Amino acid sequence: MAIAKKAVVWGLFAAGGTLTSFVFPALIALFLLIATGNVPEGLQFDQIRTFAMSWLGKACLFIVLFLSVWHAAHRLRVVAHDFGIRKDALVANAVYTIAAIGTVLAAFYLLMIS
Amino acid sequence: MSRNPYVRPISTTTWYMRNGRYKVYVLRELTSFLVMFYSFLTIYGLAALAASAERWDTFLASQQSTAMIVFHGVALLYFLFFQTFPWFKLAPKAMPVQMGEKKLPDSYIIIGHYIAWLGVSVFILWLAGAF
Amino acid sequence: MSTQTRQMELEVMRYDPEKDDAPWFQTYSVPCMEDWVILDAINYVKDNLDTTLAYRWSCHMMVCGSCGMMVNGEPSLTCKTFIRDLPDKVRIEPLENFPIERDLVVVLDDVMQKLHQVQPYIIRKDDPPAEDKEYIQSRGALAKFKQLTMCINCMCCYAACPQYALNKDFIGPAALALAHRYNRDNRDQGKSDRLDILADHDGVWDCSFVGACSEVCPKHVDPAAAIQQMKVDGALEFWKQKMGIPGDKS
Secondary structure (H helix, E strand, C coil): CHHHHHHHHHHHHHHHHHHHHHHHHHHHHHHHHHHCCCCCHHHCHHHHHHHHHCHHHHHHHHHHHHHHHHHHHHHHHHHHHHCCCCCHHHHHHHHHHHHHHHHHHHHHHHHHCC | CCCCCECCCCCCCCHHHHCHHHHHHHHHHCHHHHHHHHHHHHHHHHHHHHHCHHHHHHHHHHCCCHHHHHHHHHHHHHHHHHHHHHHHHHHHHHCCCEECCEECCHHHHHHHHHHHHHHHHHHHHHHCCCC | CCCCEEEEEEEEEECCCCCCCCCEEEEEEEEEECCCEHHHHHHHHHHHHCCCCCCCCCCCCCCCCCCEEEECCEEEECCCCEHHHCCCEEEEECCCCCCEEECCEECCHHHHHHHHHCCCCCCCCCCCCHHHCCCCCCHHHHHCCHHHHHCCCCCHHHHHCHHHHHCCCCCCHHHHHHHHHHHCCCCCCCHHHHHHHHHCCCCHHHCCCCCHHHHHCCCCCCHHHHHHHHHHHHHHHHHHHHCCCCCCCC
16 A cells, blocks of 8 residues: 555654764764774774674664665655656665665674674 | 647756756755665674674774765765755754744754754764764 | 836746747836836736736735746746846746746646645534534634645745656645645544545655745745645554554544
Protein backbone atom coordinates (compact mmCIF):
# COMPACT_ATOMS: atom_id res chain seq x y z
CA MET A 1 0.00 0.00 0.00
CA ALA A 2 1.81 3.07 -1.28
CA ILE A 3 0.06 5.28 1.26
CA ALA A 4 1.38 3.40 4.25
CA LYS A 5 4.88 3.05 2.80
CA LYS A 6 5.25 6.77 2.17
CA ALA A 7 4.12 7.59 5.71
CA VAL A 8 6.71 5.22 7.16
CA VAL A 9 9.66 6.30 5.01
CA TRP A 10 8.81 9.94 5.56
CA GLY A 11 8.80 9.32 9.30
CA LEU A 12 12.27 7.76 9.05
CA PHE A 13 13.37 10.62 6.83
CA ALA A 14 12.16 13.24 9.30
CA ALA A 15 13.66 11.50 12.33
CA GLY A 16 16.90 10.88 10.45
CA GLY A 17 17.06 14.46 9.25
CA THR A 18 16.64 15.80 12.76
CA LEU A 19 19.25 13.43 14.16
CA THR A 20 21.82 14.03 11.41
CA SER A 21 21.36 17.80 11.67
CA PHE A 22 22.31 17.60 15.34
CA VAL A 23 24.94 14.89 15.26
CA PHE A 24 26.70 14.96 11.88
CA PRO A 25 28.56 18.27 12.28
CA ALA A 26 30.34 16.82 15.32
CA LEU A 27 30.92 13.55 13.46
CA ILE A 28 32.47 15.35 10.48
CA ALA A 29 34.51 17.47 12.89
CA LEU A 30 35.91 14.26 14.38
CA PHE A 31 36.91 13.01 10.92
CA LEU A 32 38.52 16.41 10.33
CA LEU A 33 40.50 16.07 13.56
CA ILE A 34 41.64 12.57 12.59
CA ALA A 35 42.66 13.88 9.15
CA THR A 36 44.94 16.49 10.74
CA GLY A 37 46.69 13.71 12.63
CA ASN A 38 45.36 14.80 16.02
CA VAL A 39 43.45 11.63 16.84
CA PRO A 40 41.41 12.42 19.96
CA GLU A 41 41.97 10.27 23.07
CA GLY A 42 38.56 8.72 22.93
CA LEU A 43 39.14 7.43 19.38
CA GLN A 44 42.21 5.41 20.26
CA PHE A 45 41.52 1.73 19.78
CA ASP A 46 41.01 0.74 23.42
CA GLN A 47 38.75 3.65 24.27
CA ILE A 48 36.49 3.53 21.23
CA ARG A 49 36.33 -0.24 21.41
CA THR A 50 35.17 -0.08 25.03
CA PHE A 51 32.47 2.36 23.99
CA ALA A 52 31.35 0.14 21.11
CA MET A 53 31.33 -2.93 23.35
CA SER A 54 28.81 -1.40 25.74
CA TRP A 55 25.16 -1.90 24.85
CA LEU A 56 24.53 1.82 25.20
CA GLY A 57 27.35 2.54 22.79
CA LYS A 58 26.08 -0.04 20.34
CA ALA A 59 22.55 1.34 20.56
CA CYS A 60 23.68 4.93 19.99
CA LEU A 61 25.85 4.06 17.02
CA PHE A 62 23.21 1.84 15.47
CA ILE A 63 20.38 4.35 15.82
CA VAL A 64 22.48 7.13 14.31
CA LEU A 65 23.60 4.98 11.37
CA PHE A 66 20.16 3.42 10.83
CA LEU A 67 18.28 6.72 10.73
CA SER A 68 21.03 8.41 8.69
CA VAL A 69 21.05 5.88 5.85
CA TRP A 70 17.26 5.80 5.61
CA HIS A 71 17.10 9.60 5.69
CA ALA A 72 19.73 9.84 2.95
CA ALA A 73 18.07 7.08 0.90
CA HIS A 74 14.66 8.76 0.84
CA ARG A 75 16.22 12.10 0.05
CA LEU A 76 18.28 10.64 -2.80
CA ARG A 77 15.06 9.25 -4.21
CA VAL A 78 13.66 12.79 -4.34
CA VAL A 79 16.95 14.13 -5.73
CA ALA A 80 16.77 11.61 -8.58
CA HIS A 81 13.24 12.78 -9.36
CA ASP A 82 14.33 16.42 -9.20
CA PHE A 83 17.09 15.70 -11.69
CA GLY A 84 14.73 14.17 -14.23
CA ILE A 85 15.10 10.48 -13.41
CA ARG A 86 11.43 9.59 -13.36
CA LYS A 87 11.56 5.83 -12.91
CA ASP A 88 10.54 6.21 -9.29
CA ALA A 89 9.92 2.53 -8.47
CA LEU A 90 13.36 1.61 -9.76
CA VAL A 91 15.07 4.43 -7.89
CA ALA A 92 13.15 3.68 -4.69
CA ASN A 93 14.19 0.03 -4.76
CA ALA A 94 17.80 0.99 -5.41
CA VAL A 95 18.13 3.57 -2.64
CA TYR A 96 16.21 1.59 -0.04
CA THR A 97 18.35 -1.45 -0.84
CA ILE A 98 21.45 0.64 -0.16
CA ALA A 99 19.91 1.75 3.13
CA ALA A 100 19.07 -1.84 4.02
CA ILE A 101 22.64 -2.93 3.27
CA GLY A 102 23.95 -0.13 5.46
CA THR A 103 21.61 -1.15 8.25
CA VAL A 104 22.65 -4.80 8.10
CA LEU A 105 26.35 -3.98 7.91
CA ALA A 106 26.12 -1.57 10.85
CA ALA A 107 24.33 -4.16 12.97
CA PHE A 108 26.72 -6.91 11.89
CA TYR A 109 29.93 -5.04 12.74
CA LEU A 110 28.53 -3.64 15.97
CA LEU A 111 27.59 -7.13 17.12
CA MET A 112 31.04 -8.34 16.13
CA ILE A 113 32.66 -5.93 18.54
CA SER A 114 32.72 -7.83 21.81
CA MET B 1 -13.38 31.42 -31.22
CA SER B 2 -11.42 28.21 -30.83
CA ARG B 3 -9.28 27.35 -27.84
CA ASN B 4 -5.70 26.33 -28.33
CA PRO B 5 -3.98 26.49 -24.94
CA TYR B 6 -0.19 26.63 -25.11
CA VAL B 7 1.78 24.51 -22.66
CA ARG B 8 5.20 25.98 -21.93
CA PRO B 9 7.88 23.27 -21.94
CA ILE B 10 9.98 22.73 -18.83
CA SER B 11 13.27 20.92 -18.55
CA THR B 12 13.07 18.12 -15.99
CA THR B 13 16.85 18.20 -15.63
CA THR B 14 17.70 21.92 -15.48
CA TRP B 15 14.56 23.61 -14.14
CA TYR B 16 16.38 24.63 -10.96
CA MET B 17 18.70 26.97 -12.87
CA ARG B 18 15.78 29.36 -13.31
CA ASN B 19 16.29 31.22 -10.04
CA GLY B 20 18.38 31.39 -6.88
CA ARG B 21 15.69 29.91 -4.68
CA TYR B 22 15.65 26.66 -6.65
CA LYS B 23 19.45 26.47 -6.77
CA VAL B 24 19.65 26.76 -2.98
CA TYR B 25 17.03 24.02 -2.66
CA VAL B 26 19.01 21.66 -4.89
CA LEU B 27 22.23 22.36 -2.97
CA ARG B 28 20.33 21.61 0.21
CA GLU B 29 19.06 18.30 -1.11
CA LEU B 30 22.48 17.28 -2.39
CA THR B 31 23.74 17.16 1.22
CA SER B 32 22.05 13.75 1.27
CA PHE B 33 25.08 12.42 -0.63
CA LEU B 34 27.22 13.58 2.30
CA VAL B 35 24.95 11.84 4.77
CA MET B 36 25.19 8.58 2.86
CA PHE B 37 28.97 9.00 2.45
CA TYR B 38 29.70 9.64 6.13
CA SER B 39 27.33 6.87 7.20
CA PHE B 40 29.21 4.33 5.11
CA LEU B 41 32.58 5.78 6.08
CA THR B 42 31.58 5.25 9.71
CA ILE B 43 30.43 1.71 8.94
CA TYR B 44 33.78 1.10 7.24
CA GLY B 45 35.43 2.34 10.43
CA LEU B 46 33.29 -0.01 12.51
CA ALA B 47 34.44 -2.90 10.35
CA ALA B 48 38.05 -1.97 11.08
CA LEU B 49 37.24 -1.58 14.79
CA ALA B 50 35.64 -5.01 14.86
CA ALA B 51 38.65 -6.60 13.15
CA SER B 52 41.75 -5.61 15.10
CA ALA B 53 43.80 -2.79 16.58
CA GLU B 54 46.05 -2.82 13.51
CA ARG B 55 43.09 -2.51 11.15
CA TRP B 56 41.76 0.38 13.25
CA ASP B 57 45.09 2.20 13.21
CA THR B 58 45.34 1.62 9.46
CA PHE B 59 41.87 3.11 9.07
CA LEU B 60 42.87 6.17 11.09
CA ALA B 61 46.09 6.52 9.08
CA SER B 62 44.19 6.27 5.80
CA GLN B 63 42.19 9.33 6.78
CA GLN B 64 45.31 11.44 7.35
CA SER B 65 46.10 13.52 4.29
CA THR B 66 45.78 17.10 3.10
CA ALA B 67 43.12 16.01 0.67
CA MET B 68 41.02 14.59 3.49
CA ILE B 69 41.51 17.73 5.59
CA VAL B 70 40.19 19.84 2.74
CA PHE B 71 37.37 17.39 2.03
CA HIS B 72 36.19 17.15 5.64
CA GLY B 73 36.59 20.91 6.13
CA VAL B 74 34.50 21.77 3.09
CA ALA B 75 31.99 19.03 3.93
CA LEU B 76 31.59 20.41 7.44
CA LEU B 77 30.84 23.93 6.23
CA TYR B 78 28.58 22.71 3.42
CA PHE B 79 26.68 20.48 5.85
CA LEU B 80 26.28 23.22 8.44
CA PHE B 81 25.02 25.88 6.03
CA PHE B 82 22.94 23.68 3.72
CA GLN B 83 21.58 21.05 6.07
CA THR B 84 21.79 21.79 9.80
CA PHE B 85 20.98 25.51 9.77
CA PRO B 86 18.20 25.26 7.10
CA TRP B 87 16.70 22.29 8.98
CA PHE B 88 16.53 24.36 12.16
CA LYS B 89 14.96 27.25 10.27
CA LEU B 90 12.23 25.00 8.87
CA ALA B 91 11.57 22.99 12.04
CA PRO B 92 9.06 25.46 13.59
CA LYS B 93 6.83 25.13 10.52
CA ALA B 94 6.18 21.46 11.19
CA MET B 95 5.55 21.92 14.90
CA PRO B 96 3.35 24.93 15.63
CA VAL B 97 2.87 25.47 19.36
CA GLN B 98 -0.39 27.16 20.18
CA MET B 99 -0.59 29.27 23.31
CA GLY B 100 -4.14 30.52 23.63
CA GLU B 101 -4.66 32.90 20.76
CA LYS B 102 -1.00 33.31 20.04
CA LYS B 103 1.54 30.99 18.50
CA LEU B 104 4.95 30.39 20.01
CA PRO B 105 7.29 32.55 17.89
CA ASP B 106 9.40 30.58 15.40
CA SER B 107 12.56 32.22 16.73
CA TYR B 108 12.11 30.54 20.13
CA ILE B 109 12.04 27.13 18.51
CA ILE B 110 14.97 27.90 16.21
CA ILE B 111 17.12 29.22 19.07
CA GLY B 112 16.18 26.16 21.11
CA HIS B 113 17.48 23.97 18.28
CA TYR B 114 20.77 25.88 18.13
CA ILE B 115 21.30 25.55 21.89
CA ALA B 116 20.52 21.84 21.79
CA TRP B 117 22.84 21.40 18.80
CA LEU B 118 25.71 23.17 20.56
CA GLY B 119 25.12 21.00 23.63
CA VAL B 120 25.04 17.76 21.64
CA SER B 121 28.14 18.72 19.63
CA VAL B 122 30.15 19.69 22.68
CA PHE B 123 29.09 16.45 24.39
CA ILE B 124 30.10 14.27 21.44
CA LEU B 125 33.44 16.01 21.06
CA TRP B 126 34.09 15.77 24.80
CA LEU B 127 33.12 12.08 24.80
CA ALA B 128 35.58 11.48 21.96
CA GLY B 129 38.27 13.21 23.97
CA ALA B 130 38.71 16.11 21.59
CA PHE B 131 39.32 18.33 24.63
CA MET C 1 1.52 63.80 -4.20
CA SER C 2 4.33 63.83 -6.76
CA THR C 3 3.30 64.00 -10.40
CA GLN C 4 6.66 62.74 -11.58
CA THR C 5 6.48 59.94 -14.07
CA ARG C 6 8.94 57.16 -14.58
CA GLN C 7 9.28 55.70 -18.03
CA MET C 8 9.17 51.92 -17.80
CA GLU C 9 9.58 49.30 -20.48
CA LEU C 10 7.15 46.41 -20.22
CA GLU C 11 8.08 43.27 -22.11
CA VAL C 12 4.78 41.43 -22.21
CA MET C 13 4.19 37.86 -23.37
CA ARG C 14 1.54 37.67 -26.08
CA TYR C 15 -0.25 34.65 -27.46
CA ASP C 16 -3.19 34.50 -29.82
CA PRO C 17 -4.55 30.94 -29.88
CA GLU C 18 -5.98 31.41 -33.34
CA LYS C 19 -2.94 32.98 -34.96
CA ASP C 20 0.22 32.05 -33.05
CA ASP C 21 2.12 28.78 -32.92
CA ALA C 22 4.00 29.91 -29.84
CA PRO C 23 4.02 32.89 -27.45
CA TRP C 24 6.13 35.95 -28.26
CA PHE C 25 7.06 39.20 -26.50
CA GLN C 26 5.75 42.68 -27.21
CA THR C 27 7.39 45.71 -25.65
CA TYR C 28 5.46 48.74 -24.45
CA SER C 29 6.88 52.00 -23.12
CA VAL C 30 4.73 53.19 -20.22
CA PRO C 31 4.91 56.51 -18.32
CA CYS C 32 4.26 55.43 -14.73
CA MET C 33 3.37 57.41 -11.63
CA GLU C 34 5.78 56.76 -8.76
CA ASP C 35 3.21 55.12 -6.53
CA TRP C 36 1.85 52.72 -9.13
CA VAL C 37 1.68 49.00 -8.93
CA ILE C 38 2.58 47.03 -12.03
CA LEU C 39 -1.13 46.35 -12.65
CA ASP C 40 -1.58 50.09 -13.15
CA ALA C 41 1.07 49.97 -15.86
CA ILE C 42 -0.66 47.03 -17.55
CA ASN C 43 -3.98 48.87 -17.36
CA TYR C 44 -2.30 51.87 -18.97
CA VAL C 45 -1.20 49.64 -21.86
CA LYS C 46 -4.75 48.34 -22.27
CA ASP C 47 -6.33 51.77 -22.08
CA ASN C 48 -3.86 53.73 -24.18
CA LEU C 49 -1.52 51.54 -26.19
CA ASP C 50 -3.02 48.19 -27.06
CA THR C 51 -6.63 47.24 -26.40
CA THR C 52 -6.02 43.69 -27.63
CA LEU C 53 -4.02 42.72 -24.53
CA ALA C 54 -5.94 40.09 -22.54
CA TYR C 55 -5.44 39.63 -18.79
CA ARG C 56 -7.37 39.03 -15.58
CA TRP C 57 -7.79 41.56 -12.80
CA SER C 58 -10.56 42.82 -10.57
CA CYS C 59 -10.34 44.24 -7.09
CA HIS C 60 -6.93 45.90 -7.27
CA MET C 61 -6.64 45.37 -3.52
CA MET C 62 -5.23 41.87 -2.99
CA VAL C 63 -8.47 40.11 -2.11
CA CYS C 64 -9.79 38.62 -5.34
CA GLY C 65 -6.71 36.74 -6.49
CA SER C 66 -7.31 37.45 -10.20
CA CYS C 67 -4.17 39.35 -11.21
CA GLY C 68 -1.42 36.81 -10.58
CA MET C 69 1.36 36.95 -13.20
CA MET C 70 5.10 36.37 -13.52
CA VAL C 71 6.90 39.68 -12.99
CA ASN C 72 10.60 39.35 -13.88
CA GLY C 73 10.30 35.63 -13.33
CA GLU C 74 8.66 35.86 -9.92
CA PRO C 75 5.03 34.78 -9.35
CA SER C 76 3.39 37.99 -8.17
CA LEU C 77 0.08 39.59 -7.48
CA THR C 78 0.34 42.53 -9.89
CA CYS C 79 -1.84 44.75 -7.72
CA LYS C 80 0.59 44.26 -4.87
CA THR C 81 3.84 44.66 -6.79
CA PHE C 82 4.96 48.27 -6.58
CA ILE C 83 6.99 49.69 -9.47
CA ARG C 84 9.27 51.41 -6.96
CA ASP C 85 10.54 47.89 -6.17
CA LEU C 86 11.14 47.09 -9.84
CA PRO C 87 13.82 48.05 -12.38
CA ASP C 88 12.87 50.10 -15.45
CA LYS C 89 12.62 47.00 -17.63
CA VAL C 90 9.97 44.55 -16.51
CA ARG C 91 9.12 41.21 -18.10
CA ILE C 92 5.51 40.19 -17.67
CA GLU C 93 4.40 36.62 -18.36
CA PRO C 94 1.38 34.52 -17.52
CA LEU C 95 1.62 32.41 -14.35
CA GLU C 96 4.13 29.62 -14.75
CA ASN C 97 3.07 25.95 -14.86
CA PHE C 98 -0.34 26.69 -16.36
CA PRO C 99 -1.33 26.40 -20.03
CA ILE C 100 -1.73 29.78 -21.67
CA GLU C 101 -5.24 30.54 -22.84
CA ARG C 102 -4.45 33.89 -24.41
CA ASP C 103 -1.83 36.57 -23.66
CA LEU C 104 -1.62 36.73 -19.84
CA VAL C 105 -4.68 34.55 -19.20
CA VAL C 106 -3.98 30.99 -18.04
CA VAL C 107 -6.13 27.86 -17.86
CA LEU C 108 -6.90 27.22 -14.19
CA ASP C 109 -9.19 24.20 -14.61
CA ASP C 110 -6.71 21.78 -13.04
CA VAL C 111 -6.39 23.70 -9.80
CA MET C 112 -10.10 24.45 -9.60
CA GLN C 113 -10.77 20.74 -9.75
CA LYS C 114 -8.17 20.06 -7.06
CA LEU C 115 -9.70 22.61 -4.71
CA HIS C 116 -12.96 20.69 -5.00
CA GLN C 117 -11.22 17.37 -4.38
CA VAL C 118 -10.21 18.21 -0.83
CA GLN C 119 -13.86 18.73 0.20
CA PRO C 120 -13.38 22.31 1.40
CA TYR C 121 -16.41 22.60 3.68
CA ILE C 122 -17.39 21.66 7.21
CA ILE C 123 -18.07 17.94 7.35
CA ARG C 124 -20.05 16.62 10.30
CA LYS C 125 -20.37 13.00 11.35
CA ASP C 126 -23.28 13.77 13.66
CA ASP C 127 -26.38 15.73 12.86
CA PRO C 128 -27.53 17.71 15.88
CA PRO C 129 -31.06 19.06 15.96
CA ALA C 130 -31.49 22.61 14.68
CA GLU C 131 -31.63 24.14 18.20
CA ASP C 132 -28.19 22.68 19.01
CA LYS C 133 -26.58 23.57 15.71
CA GLU C 134 -24.67 26.59 16.93
CA TYR C 135 -20.99 25.63 17.08
CA ILE C 136 -19.16 27.76 19.59
CA GLN C 137 -15.64 28.54 18.50
CA SER C 138 -13.26 30.32 20.84
CA ARG C 139 -10.74 32.84 19.56
CA GLY C 140 -8.02 30.35 20.39
CA ALA C 141 -9.69 27.70 18.26
CA LEU C 142 -10.01 30.19 15.40
CA ALA C 143 -6.36 31.18 15.76
CA LYS C 144 -5.37 27.59 14.96
CA PHE C 145 -6.44 27.91 11.35
CA LYS C 146 -7.17 31.57 10.65
CA GLN C 147 -3.97 32.11 8.69
CA LEU C 148 -5.02 29.34 6.31
CA THR C 149 -8.33 31.05 5.57
CA MET C 150 -6.50 33.98 4.00
CA CYS C 151 -5.96 32.17 0.69
CA ILE C 152 -7.40 34.13 -2.22
CA ASN C 153 -6.74 31.40 -4.78
CA CYS C 154 -4.33 33.53 -6.78
CA MET C 155 -2.33 30.37 -7.64
CA CYS C 156 1.04 32.10 -7.30
CA CYS C 157 2.02 29.12 -5.15
CA TYR C 158 1.43 26.69 -8.02
CA ALA C 159 3.49 28.93 -10.29
CA ALA C 160 6.34 28.75 -7.79
CA CYS C 161 6.15 25.04 -6.97
CA PRO C 162 8.72 22.97 -8.90
CA GLN C 163 7.05 19.71 -7.86
CA TYR C 164 3.84 20.88 -9.53
CA ALA C 165 5.89 21.94 -12.54
CA LEU C 166 7.39 18.45 -12.79
CA ASN C 167 4.19 16.55 -12.02
CA LYS C 168 0.79 18.02 -12.80
CA ASP C 169 -0.88 15.27 -10.77
CA PHE C 170 0.47 16.77 -7.55
CA ILE C 171 -2.50 18.20 -5.73
CA GLY C 172 -0.45 21.28 -4.85
CA PRO C 173 0.00 23.93 -2.16
CA ALA C 174 -3.30 25.85 -2.19
CA ALA C 175 -5.46 22.72 -2.24
CA LEU C 176 -3.45 21.17 0.60
CA ALA C 177 -3.50 24.37 2.66
CA LEU C 178 -7.25 24.46 2.15
CA ALA C 179 -7.61 20.86 3.34
CA HIS C 180 -5.53 21.68 6.41
CA ARG C 181 -7.72 24.75 7.06
CA TYR C 182 -10.69 22.44 7.48
CA ASN C 183 -8.81 19.75 9.36
CA ARG C 184 -7.76 22.34 11.94
CA ASP C 185 -11.23 23.84 12.25
CA ASN C 186 -12.77 22.45 15.42
CA ARG C 187 -16.22 22.55 13.85
CA ASP C 188 -15.13 20.05 11.23
CA GLN C 189 -15.20 16.27 11.66
CA GLY C 190 -14.05 15.30 8.18
CA LYS C 191 -10.32 14.64 8.65
CA SER C 192 -10.65 10.96 7.83
CA ASP C 193 -12.71 11.81 4.74
CA ARG C 194 -9.90 13.95 3.42
CA LEU C 195 -7.19 11.47 4.36
CA ASP C 196 -7.58 9.37 1.22
CA ILE C 197 -6.80 12.27 -1.07
CA LEU C 198 -4.02 13.61 1.10
CA ALA C 199 -2.34 10.31 1.87
CA ASP C 200 -2.29 9.41 -1.80
CA HIS C 201 1.10 9.56 -3.42
CA ASP C 202 0.08 12.70 -5.30
CA GLY C 203 -1.12 14.24 -2.07
CA VAL C 204 1.20 15.56 0.63
CA TRP C 205 4.01 13.12 -0.13
CA ASP C 206 4.88 14.73 -3.46
CA CYS C 207 5.96 17.85 -1.60
CA SER C 208 9.70 18.07 -1.00
CA PHE C 209 9.50 21.25 1.12
CA VAL C 210 11.12 23.56 -1.40
CA GLY C 211 9.15 26.29 0.37
CA ALA C 212 8.81 28.49 -2.70
CA CYS C 213 5.03 28.49 -2.33
CA SER C 214 5.15 30.18 1.06
CA GLU C 215 7.75 32.66 -0.12
CA VAL C 216 5.60 33.94 -2.97
CA CYS C 217 2.23 33.81 -1.22
CA PRO C 218 0.89 37.39 -1.14
CA LYS C 219 -1.39 36.62 1.81
CA HIS C 220 1.18 34.83 3.98
CA VAL C 221 -0.89 31.67 4.18
CA ASP C 222 2.29 29.57 4.51
CA PRO C 223 1.09 26.47 2.61
CA ALA C 224 4.51 24.86 3.06
CA ALA C 225 4.04 24.81 6.83
CA ALA C 226 0.51 23.42 6.42
CA ILE C 227 1.80 20.58 4.25
CA GLN C 228 4.58 19.66 6.69
CA GLN C 229 2.06 19.57 9.52
CA MET C 230 -0.08 17.22 7.45
CA LYS C 231 2.91 14.99 6.81
CA VAL C 232 3.53 14.77 10.55
CA ASP C 233 -0.18 14.04 11.06
CA GLY C 234 -0.09 11.40 8.34
CA ALA C 235 3.00 9.70 9.75
CA LEU C 236 1.60 9.69 13.29
CA GLU C 237 -1.78 8.50 12.02
CA PHE C 238 -0.13 5.49 10.42
CA TRP C 239 1.53 4.44 13.68
CA LYS C 240 -1.65 5.10 15.66
CA GLN C 241 -3.53 2.77 13.36
CA LYS C 242 -0.81 0.14 13.61
CA MET C 243 -0.89 0.27 17.38
CA GLY C 244 -4.66 0.23 17.50
CA ILE C 245 -4.95 3.68 19.04
CA PRO C 246 -8.20 5.21 17.82
CA GLY C 247 -7.37 7.89 15.31
CA ASP C 248 -8.81 11.36 15.16
CA LYS C 249 -12.55 11.08 15.01
CA SER C 250 -12.69 14.52 13.43
